[in-house]
Amino acid sequence: MDNKLERSADERLKGYAKDWKIFIDTCSLLSDNMEALLNHLLPYLKQYDNKLIVPYRCIQELEKFIPDGNNISRGEKAKITRDNVINLYKSGVVDIRGEQSDNFADNVFLTVFTKFRLKYNLLLITQDNNLAKDILNINNSKSVKAYPVQALRVNKYGFLSPFRWEEYEGSGKYSKENKGKFKICSQLTDVSVEVVPVQKIPCENDYVKTNRGSICLKEKIAAGGEGTIYATNTPYVAKIYKAEKITERKQRKLELMLTKKVDCTGICYPVDIIYNKYDEFVGFLMPPAKGKELQKAIFIPPLLKKTFPTWKKRDLVELAVTILNKIKFLNDMNIIMGDINPLNILVVSSKEVFFVDTDSYQIEDFPCPVGTVNYTAPEIQGRKFTDFLRTIGNENFAIATLLFMLMLPGKPPYSQQGGANPSENIKKMDFSYPFGDNSNKKTPDGPWRFMWSHLTYRLKKAFYNTFTKDGEYAQEHCRLSADKWLVLFNEYLNLLDTGKFGEQDKMSEDLFPTRFKKNPNITYITCKICSKEAEEHLSQNGICKSCLNEGERYKCKRCGKELIFTNYQKYIKQTKKFDFCPECFAWGNDAYTTVRCSDCTASFIITNNEYSYYMSKGLQLPRRCRRCREMKKNRW
Numbered sequence: 001m002d003n004k005l006e007r008s009a010d011e012r013l014k015g016y017a018k019d020w021k022i023f024i025d026t027c028s029l030l031s032d033n034m035e036a037l038l039n040h041l042l043p044y045l046k047q048y049d050n051k052l053i054v055p056y057r058c059i060q061e062l063e064k065f066i067p068d069g070n071n072i073s074r075g076e077k078a079k080i081t082r083d084n085v086i087n088l089y090k091s092g093v094v095d096i097r098g099e100q101s102d103n104f105a106d107n108v109f110l111t112v113f114t115k116f117r118l119k120y121n122l123l124l125i126t127q128d129n130n131l132a133k134d135i136l137n138i139n140n141s142k143s144v145k146a147y148p149v150q151a152l153r154v155n156k157y158g159f160l161s162p163f164r165w166e167e168y169e170g171s172g173k174y175s176k177e178n179k180g181k182f183k184i185c186s187q188l189t190d191v192s193v194e195v196v197p198v199q200k201i202p203c204e205n206d207y208v209k210t211n212r213g214s215i216c217l218k219e220k221i222a223a224g225g226e227g228t229i230y231a232t233n234t235p236y237v238a239k240i241y242k243a244e245k246i247t248e249r250k251q252r253k254l255e256l257m258l259t260k261k262v263d264c265t266g267i268c269y270p271v272d273i274i275y276n277k278y279d280e281f282v283g284f285l286m287p288p289a290k291g292k293e294l295q296k297a298i299f300i301p302p303l304l305k306k307t308f309p310t311w312k313k314r315d316l317v318e319l320a321v322t323i324l325n326k327i328k329f330l331n332d333m334n335i336i337m338g339d340i341n342p343l344n345i346l347v348v349s350s351k352e353v354f355f356v357d358t359d360s361y362q363i364e365d366f367p368c369p370v371g372t373v374n375y376t377a378p379e380i381q382g383r384k385f386t387d388f389l390r391t392i393g394n395e396n397f398a399i400a401t402l403l404f405m406l407m408l409p410g411k412p413p414y415s416q417q418g419g420a421n422p423s424e425n426i427k428k429m430d431f432s433y434p435f436g437d438n439s440n441k442k443t444p445d446g447p448w449r450f451m452w453s454h455l456t457y458r459l460k461k462a463f464y465n466t467f468t469k470d471g472e473y474a475q476e477h478c479r480l481s482a483d484k485w486l487v488l489f490n491e492y493l494n495l496l497d498t499g500k501f502g503e504q505d506k507m508s509e510d511l512f513p514t515r516f517k518k519n520p521n522i523t524y525i526t527c528k529i530c531s532k533e534a535e536e537h538l539s540q541n542g543i544c545k546s547c548l549n550e551g552e553r554y555k556c557k558r559c560g561k562e563l564i565f566t567n568y569q570k571y572i573k574q575t576k577k578f579d580f581c582p583e584c585f586a587w588g589n590d591a592y593t594t595v596r597c598s599d600c601t602a603s604f605i606i607t608n609n610e611y612s613y614y615m616s617k618g619l620q621l622p623r624r625c626r627r628c629r630e631m632k633k634n635r636w
């Protein structure tokens with residue numbers, strides 16, 4: 001820092017010490033350059049009888065770090081800092097303010113600054129980009145008498161600097177102009193997949209290095225098999241790999257990824273590489289994601305109804321269009337997503353989605369090392385994903401599968417074979433949804449058949465020909481691209497939004513239709529019982545097929561088994577309602593016992609029904625056969 005700059009930085013610091021109330025945040029207290037700042041600032045504070053204000057909550061935050069067994073150096077640093085602040089308090093240059101009950105230091109600053117800017121000039125010293133933005137935002141709320149508020153960070157010279165947002169919002173070192181595409185490669189990279197040992201995996205509140213300078217890891221957002229995602233003091237989030245996941249191949253691939261600008265809202269593509277304090281590669285920086293995983297928001301029908309209760313089919317189709325546009329963007333740059341699956345796509349609305357886990361994408365000769373069975377094309381089933389490069393044909397199979405599972409929420413195209421191995425089903429390509437007269441007669445029952453029948457003709461044709469063994473688009477090199485699917489889905493969306501599709505059959509607009517799509521060559525009636533539309537030729541006397549098989553439910557008088565007196569029996573056959581189930585009816589006519597007639601000595605049978613009758617009347621069982629009883633009666 002040259003003398004002139006240093007003098008003006010010092011002058012500004014003096015100005016703040018003279019006229020401003022100066023607050024400081026935990027992350028600045030912990031910053032490496034805090035000591036230098038205090039050396040510059042304290043003499044002025046004493047000169048103007050001012051104090052540096054530390055919220056009580058920041059002391060608590062420091063104390064929270066102290067007994068940290070996992071991070072001894074941070075714990076020690078927090079302890080030294082805490083003791084330092086207490087000493088400065090005792091010597092009268094620091095004021096500790098606030099209550100034990102203050103929630104978050106960040107909230108404390110916002111509340112205090114909003115309130116006291118009417119009385120004082122307020123300055124917050126923080127290293128936290130987001131907090132600084134929030135504080136500076138207070139200036140935007142109009143108040144006639146308020147003073148402006150200021151937020152500055154401690155710089156490496158021990159003075160205060162404004163935040164440089166443009167560092168993160170504009171172009172970084174890597175992604176400057178390169179708008180071109182990546183190369184298409186056929187030969188796998190030979191960069192090593194050996195684990196590279198590092199001296200330290202950074203964690204919460206650690207400072208890490210990027211090509212744009214030092215940043216601070218904030219709270220943990222998510223943790224997965226590969227590593228942990230942290231918020232940072234920038235608009236981006238950081239993915240820090242687990243120690244056993246750090247390889248040279250990962251680093252080289254990320255470096256390659258950063259040579260092109262991939263600027264598409266919703267694709268959480270790396271923007272910078274992260275190194276620990278020993279300059280070892282440990283992760284990368286990317287835009288944050290929002291929304292729920294496709295798996296949870298869409299692929300389980302009850303959760304879909306709960307997450308998006310007002311959705312119609314058009315919203316699902318619009319979601320497919322939104323997703324397809326992003327896939328097309330990537331494929332157009334020769335990026336193969338590879339591991340397309342419902343956990344890597346997050347949904348906010350039908351118009352807003354986020355693609356995550358982008359570091360697994362296949363870029364040039366770096367493969368996508370992961371995948372799932374359902375989305376893997378038949379020709380590469382069972383292969384090890386780290387050992388080969390996927391083709392756009394492989395990718396197009398995954399795209400088709402994703403689209404099918406969006407239209408029939410969560411239902412994979414080859415799921416009908418039940419217990420069989422899903423990988424075998426895909427290799428056989430025995431697709432079970434009918435198209436025209438073609439069907440393997442194994443279509444899954446119920447709502448799936450209905451949903452399939454309500455798709456557009458062109459979409460059914462495309463799916464059928466992609467998933468059926470001898471279909472027109474079944475082979476790797478003939479499959480439809482994201483581009484081609486976009487045409488079909490935009491057409492579908494248009495048919496739904498203009499109401500043209502609904503004119504043929506209103507139920508086609510529903511997410512979960514309850515019958516097949518209406519056929520224009522068939523007459524429909526309104527069922528007298530359920531009031532639903534039904535095919536006339538399958539109905540009788542105005543009653544639909546399913547109502548004919550339904551009816552009054554009651555219990556067998558003997559065994560209690562449930563019986564149905566169907567509407568068919570009641571209204572069409574007009575039979576009477578039986579008291580007993582068929583088994584109990586047959587049992588009634590079986591023999592209870594055989595008796596020898598006391599007159600003629602012939603054997604005769606007493607049935608179960610007769611036995612029950614005599615018992616219920618309190619009568620003795622007859623001793624004579626029917627014939628002798630008749631004769632005896634006539635004799636009188």
Ligand SMILES: [Zn+2]
Pocket residue numbers: 527528529530531532543544545546547548
């Ligand atoms: Zn009915």
Ligand SMILES: [Zn+2]
Pocket residue numbers: 556557558559560561580581582583584585
């Ligand atoms: Zn019975």
Ligand SMILES: [Zn+2]
Pocket residue numbers: 597598599600601602624625626627628629
């Ligand atoms: Zn007899």
